[in-house]
Amino acid sequence: MRKELEVNDYIKFLRRAIGKVKNEYYGNKESIQSMINGAELYPTKEQLEETIIPHLSKHHERVFCYELYHQLRKVLEKGLGDLDKKVILQAELQKKQISDEVEDLMGISKLEGRYIPDFLIHEPNTVFHQNLIIEVKANPNLNEKSM
Numbered sequence: 001m002r003k004e005l006e007v008n009d010y011i012k013f014l015r016r017a018i019g020k021v022k023n024e025y026y027g028n029k030e031s032i033q034s035m036i037n038g039a040e041l042y043p044t045k046e047q048l049e050e051t052i053i054p055h056l057s058k059h060h061e062r063v064f065c066y067e068l069y070h071q072l073r074k075v076l077e078k079g080l081g082d083l084d085k086k087v088i089l090q091a092e093l094q095k096k097q098i099s100d101e102v103e104d105l106m107g108i109s110k111l112e113g114r115y116i117p118d119f120l121i122h123e124p125n126t127v128f129h130q131n132l133i134i135e136v137k138a139n140p141n142l143n144e145k146s147m
Contacts, residue, residue: 005080005087010121010132013079017072025067026060061138065091065118068136072119086123087131093120102127 069091076089094116103109106127118136123129137147 005131007132013075014072014132014134016079017068017075020071020075021064021067025064061136064138065136069119076121087121087129088124090120090122090124092116092118 069089073089080087094114108127117133119132119134120130121132121134135147139146
């Protein structure tokens with residue numbers, strides 16, 4: 001009988017993959033600050049930071065996500081082996097809304113709104129084995145309420 005993986009198992013894989021992402025793939029304060037220091041477009045430093053940092057952070061988030069995806073795929077392929085061939089890692093996949101009929105028949109609740117998470121570890125085309133949703137945020141000041 002095959003073992004079903006728990007969320008904590010996937011989190012261990014994720015932590016291992018994050019540990020393999022080199023510093024070059026993280027947006028760091030020094031590189032952002034150097035870009036800000038070189039621009040003289042705004043009257044105050046505060047206005048400049050409010051305007052440009054979100055754009056720089058978005059760029060760094062994407063670069064980081066590409067490398068994290070690569071590392072996580074490698075870790076999952078090695079760690080899962082033949083354990084669960086149906087469960088895969090996908091990136092930026094829009095999860096489709098389910099109909100009222102499917103919600104009633106399956107006894108599940110649909111999500112309101114449109115969601116495109118950075119990563120999914122799931123079995124595609126089914127409501128089963130929806131194991132982990134990962135959303136990456138590059139904002140170092142992100143608080144729990146904003147998340």
